Amino acid sequence: MAAVSGALVARRPLSQALPGELRRRMVDRIAMSLIASTALLGCAVLLFVVSYVVVRGAPAIDVAFFTEGPKPYGEEGGGVLPAIVGTLSMLLLASAIAIPAGLGTAIYLSEFGRGAFAHAVRFALDLLAGMPSIVIGVFVWSLLVRQVIGRFSGIAGAVALAIIMIPIVSRTVEEILRLVPDALREGSLALGVPRWRTIVGVVLPTARAGVITGVMLSLARAGGETAPLLLTALGNQFLSFDLTSPIASLPVQIYNYAVAPYEDWHTKAWGSALVLVSVIGCLSLVTRIATRRARL
Amino acid sequence: MSGRGDRCFELTAAGAAAAAIATLGALALLLLVYSWPSIARYGLSFFTTTDWDPVAERFGAAHFVYGTVATSIVALLLATPVGVGAALFIGEYAPLRLAEPVSFVVELLAVIPSIVYGLWGFFVLAPFMRSSVEPALRDSVGQVPIVGTLFSGPIVGKDLLVAGVILAIMILPTVTAISREVLRAVPDTQREGMLALGATKWEAIRHAVLPYARGGIAGALGLGLARALGETMAVTMVVGNSSSRITGSLFTPGYTMSSAIANQFTEAAKAIHFAALVEVALVLLLVATIINLFARLLVSRFASGPVGA
Numbered sequence: 001m002a003a004v005s006g007a008l009v010a011r012r013p014l015s016q017a018l019p020g021e022l023r024r025r026m027v028d029r030i031a032m033s034l035i036a037s038t039a040l041l042g043c044a045v046l047l048f049v050v051s052y053v054v055v056r057g058a059p060a061i062d063v064a065f066f067t068e069g070p071k072p073y074g075e076e077g078g079g080v081l082p083a084i085v086g087t088l089s090m091l092l093l094a095s096a097i098a099i100p101a102g103l104g105t106a107i108y109l110s111e112f113g114r115g116a117f118a119h120a121v122r123f124a125l126d127l128l129a130g131m132p133s134i135v136i137g138v139f140v141w142s143l144l145v146r147q148v149i150g151r152f153s154g155i156a157g158a159v160a161l162a163i164i165m166i167p168i169v170s171r172t173v174e175e176i177l178r179l180v181p182d183a184l185r186e187g188s189l190a191l192g193v194p195r196w197r198t199i200v201g202v203v204l205p206t207a208r209a210g211v212i213t214g215v216m217l218s219l220a221r222a223g224g225e226t227a228p229l230l231l232t233a234l235g236n237q238f239l240s241f242d243l244t245s246p247i248a249s250l251p252v253q254i255y256n257y258a259v260a261p262y263e264d265w266h267t268k269a270w271g272s273a274l275v276l277v278s279v280i281g282c283l284s285l286v287t288r289i290a291t292r293r294a295r296l
Numbered sequence: 297m298s299g300r301g302d303r304c305f306e307l308t309a310a311g312a313a314a315a316a317i318a319t320l321g322a323l324a325l326l327l328l329v330y331s332w333p334s335i336a337r338y339g340l341s342f343f344t345t346t347d348w349d350p351v352a353e354r355f356g357a358a359h360f361v362y363g364t365v366a367t368s369i370v371a372l373l374l375a376t377p378v379g380v381g382a383a384l385f386i387g388e389y390a391p392l393r394l395a396e397p398v399s400f401v402v403e404l405l406a407v408i409p410s411i412v413y414g415l416w417g418f419f420v421l422a423p424f425m426r427s428s429v430e431p432a433l434r435d436s437v438g439q440v441p442i443v444g445t446l447f448s449g450p451i452v453g454k455d456l457l458v459a460g461v462i463l464a465i466m467i468l469p470t471v472t473a474i475s476r477e478v479l480r481a482v483p484d485t486q487r488e489g490m491l492a493l494g495a496t497k498w499e500a501i502r503h504a505v506l507p508y509a510r511g512g513i514a515g516a517l518g519l520g521l522a523r524a525l526g527e528t529m530a531v532t533m534v535v536g537n538s539s540s541r542i543t544g545s546l547f548t549p550g551y552t553m554s555s556a557i558a559n560q561f562t563e564a565a566k567a568i569h570f571a572a573l574v575e576v577a578l579v580l581l582l583v584a585t586i587i588n589l590f591a592r593l594l595v596s597r598f599a600s601g602p603v604g605a
Contacts, residue, residue, distance in 0.1 A: 025496060031498035031501075031502075035388075038377060041378055043401045045468070053412060101312050103312075104311070109313065121316055124320045126589075127320055127585055130588035131526070131581065132584050134528040134554045134558060135323075135581045137557075138561070142326045166319075194299075196306075225410075226411040226528070227528035227558055230558055231558075231561050277409075281407060
C-alpha cells in the first residue's frame with residue numbers, strides 16, 4: 001500500500017500549480033520529514049542504549065568475570081558467577097514448570113477447547129500476560145515466602161518466573177498449533193491412531209519450530225525480570241545451588257551493583273548488563289529470523 | 297481403549313489450562329487477604345492522604361498514585377507522537393526493504409530488560425537531564441505562568457520527569473507495533489479514495505487513514521499505558537524515591553506505586569506495613585487490568601488476530 005501512492009499520482013509541474021497547491025505540497029513534505037524523523041529517533045534510541053551498554057560493559061568482561069564470585073567491599077576484581085548460576089538454575093526450574101503447563105494449555109485450547117471454559121482460559125492468560133511483574137512478585141511472596149516455604153528462596157523466584165512464562169508459551173504455541181493443517185490430523189485419525197497419539201506424534205512434531213520459538217521468547221522475557229525476584233529470590237553474595245534458600249540472579253545483581261557507591265561495582269553492573277543483553281538479544285534475534293523464514 | 301487414553305489426555309490438557317485460571321484467582325484472592333488489615337484500617341484515607349509513616353503506622357498512598365499517574369502521562373505524551381509517527385513511517389511511507397528493518401529495530405527496544413533501561417537511566421539519562429534538559433526547560437517553559445510550575449524548583453536529576461522519559465522509551469515499541477497492526481487493517485480503498493480526489497499523501501493520512509484508525513490507535517496507547525503503570529525497575533532507579541509531598545513540579549523526586557513496593561517490601565518489618573504495600577499492589581493490579589482489557593477491546597475490534605502486548 002505504501003507503493004500505491006507517490007508513484008501513480010502524477011503531479012502537475014509547479015509552474016501550473018493550482019491556488020493553494022504549493023502550500024499543500026509543502027505541508028505534505030514537512031509532514032513526511034517529521035514522520036521519517038520519528039522513526040529515525042526510535043532507531044537512534046536503541047542504538048544509543050545498546051552502544052552505552054557495550055562500551056561501558058566491555059571493560060568488565062574477562063575470565064574472572066565468569067568464573068569468580070564477587071570480592072568484598074572495596075576490593076577490585078572478582079566476577080558474577082553466583083548470579084549467572086542463580087539465574088540459570090531458576091530459569092531451569094521455571095522452564096520445568098512453565099513448558100509442560102504452557103504446552104498443555106496450548107494443546108487444550110487448539111485441539112479441544114470450545115465454549116465457556118476455553119474462553120475463560122484465554123481471558124485468564126490475557127490478564128496474566130498483562131499483569132505487572134511486581135504484582136506477580138507480591139503474589140508469590142505471599143504464597144511461598146510467607147506461607148508454604150517460609151523464607152526467600154530460589155524456588156519462589158522460579159515460580160514467579162514460571163507465571164510470567166506460561167502465558168507467552170501457551171499463546172505462541174496455540175497460534176502455531178492452529179496453523180497445522182487439519183489434513184494431517186485427519187490422515188492420522190483415519191489410520192486408526194487415537195487422538196492423543198495424533199497430537200503427540202503428528203501435530204506437535206509438525207509444529208516443533210513454533211514450540212521452540214515460544215519457549216525461547218518466554219526465556220528471553222523471564223531472564224531479564226528483576227522486580228519479582230527482588231521479592232522472592234532476594235539475592236545472595238555467594239555461590240549457591242540451593243534453591244530452597246535465597247539465591248543470586250543477574251538482574252538483581254545489576255541493581256545492587258548500580259546503586260552501590262563503588263566505581264568497580266558500577267563497571268560490573270554494566271558488564272552484567274552486557275551479558276544479559278547479548279544473551280537475550282541473541283535469543284530473540286534467532287527466534288525472529290526463524291519465524292520469519294517459515295511460519296511453521 | 298483408545299477412548300480412555302484420549303479422555304485422560306484431554307483431562308490433563310484441561311488441567312493445565314485450568315491452572316491458568318486457578319493462578320489468576322489465587323493471585324487476586326491472596327492479595328485481597330493480605331491487604332485486608334490495611335483496607336479495613338485505613339479505608340478511603342489510604343487514597344486521600346500522603347502520610348506514609350511505618351513507624352507511626354499511618355499509611356496514605358496518594359503520592360504513590362500521583363507519581364504513577366504523572367510519570368505515565370509524561371510517558372504517553374512523549375511516546376504517542378514518536379510511536380504513531382514511526383508506525384506511519386513503517387506502514388505508509390517506507391518501501392518494504394526499509395520498513396522491515398526499521399520495525400525490527402524499534403521492536404528490539406522491547407527486548408531490552410527493564411533493569412538495563414534502569415542502569416542506562418541511572419548513569420546516562422539522569423545526569424544528562426540534570427545538566428542540560430531540565431535547566432533549559434526551567435529557563436524557557438518554566439517562566440510561563442501556570443504551565444511553568446511543572447518545570448520549577450530545584451533540579452536533582454532523579455525525578456518524575458526522568459522516570460517519564462525512561463517509560464516513554466520503554467512503551468515506544470508497544471505503541472509502534474500495535475499502531476502498525478492497526479494501520480495495516482485500514483482498507484486501501486480509504487487511501488485510494490482520497491488520493492483519487494487529488495489529495496496529497498499527508499492529507500490522505502490526516503483525513504482518511506488516521507480518523508479510520510482512531511479507535512485502534514487509542515487501544516495501542518492504552519496497552520502502552522498499562523505497561524507504563526506497572527513498570528518497576530527502570531522507574532525505581534530514576535524516580536528519586538524520596539518526597540512524600542505532592543507538588544506541581546515534575547522536577548520533584550517522587551515514588552510510583554511499583555517503585556514503593558520494590559523499595560520497601562524487603563525492608564518492611566511490621567505486618568501492617570506489608571499489608572499497606574500489598575494494598576498498593578492490589579490497586580496496581582486492578583488499574584493495570586482494567587486499562588489492559590479496555591485497550592485490548594479497542595484493538596481487537598479493529599485489527600483481527602491476537603494482539604501481542
